[in-house]
Amino acid sequence: MKTNSSPLSILMLSASFHPYIGGAEKQALELSQALMEKGLQVTVLTRRLPRTARRESVGGVAVRRLSAPASRHGLPSWLQAINSIGFMAACAAYLFRHRRRYDVIHVHLGGSPAVAAAWMGRRLGKGVVVKLGGGRGVGELTFAHKSFLGRLKLAAFRRLRPRFLAVTRDMMQELADVGLADCPVHFLPNGINTRTYRPPMLKEKIAARQKMGWGPEPGFLYVGRLSAEKRLAEFMEDWASAVGQAGLPAQFHMVGSGPEESRLKEKIRSLGLEGRASVRAATSDILPYYHAADIFVLPSVSEGLSNALLESMACGLTVLASRVGGAKENLREGHTGLLFDPADRGEAVEKILLALRRPDLAARLGNNARKFAAMEFSMDKIAGEVIKIYESERGSDRVGK
Secondary structure (H helix, E strand, C coil), X not given: CCCCCCCCEEEEEECCCCCCCCHHHHHHHHHHHHHHHCCCEEEEEEECCCCCCCEEEECCEEEEEECCCCCCCCCCHHHHHHHXXXXXXXXXXHHHHCHHHCCEEEEECCCHXXXXXXXXXXXXXXXXXXXXXXXXXXXXXXXXXXXXXXXXXXXXXXXXXXXXXXXXXXXXXXHHHCCCCCCCEEECCCCECCCCCCCCCHHHHHHHHHHHCCCCCCEEEEECCCCHHHCHHHHHHHHHHHHHHHCCCCEEEXXXXXXXXXXXXXXXHHCCCECXXXXXXXXXXXXXXXXXXXXXXXXXXXXXXXXXXXXXXHXXXXXXXXXXXXXXXXXXXXXXXXXXXXXXHHHHHHHHHHHHHXXXXXXXXXXXHXXXXXXXXXXXXXXXXXXXXXXXXXXXXXXXX
């Protein structure tokens, strides 16, 4: 049983977690580790997928997994609904049984587990924080409007009023758009470990390129989900056009998985880019790619605050991104990155050409991006801000170091 002298105890609730690779899952793990470094107690509660243990430690963080009907990826929509309801019920039961072991529930993404947390938090007098994800127009709040269960979820949020965390200003506006303007909300960006994600030494860059099998020419890199809203097929066409105009060698590698994977591989073949462009499998060991690359691209039509964007900035890469979401809000044109309108193919080509033809500018942008990322997005700083939010929810002066 917890006492007043006990460290603040946080229950991180995430529908999926390691070994599944995703932005929310990565944030949940790295934030948990940073909070533990500050003296807090953290346990991650997640869904149990096939071939995963019920209880284990991941990166020093205690993980507890709950079984739910048909728990696996790639389910048809009706089975997904059954799974969501089953997992929500399992979460509610766990939160009640273990109510004396935590002070605040921190939910990653606003799915069905967030409803369970908000409901049990209200009943038990626990603080509840819900971190939202996705870009405006393609995120979880927008999609919730399109289904009966989604509309029920929004209605529950209006009644229960959990505290939301928005990683972009766009997301704060989206809360208002779906009728959640009266819910408490904090603006808080994602954090990254700037000690891990740092610019490579020259020998590290050479070693990373050898490991990846890359040549010496400038390397463009995308890391993330391979889905339609990322506009990677269109960007590849623009990239091929710009490289042809510049008459300079270059390479483009996309790391991730998703529904566009086959289309992107076919696009590489149709554009004759074999040997210069590739699609590579998603991996948790992403640092060598950042160290091998020179220019990071994020051509999405809509975006939240991409982990990969922040990681690439921290590694000193030149950032070339569409003028939406977190990139628009955090990159300064010509100072920390190059931005383009996702609907303006000509502007995208111009910015690709600028990055290729002006290596001096590209290097300066990368250096500035590193300084900005270290100052604004270090996980240590973000963890400190999260603790303040926990305090406001908990109404306690028991904080970490």
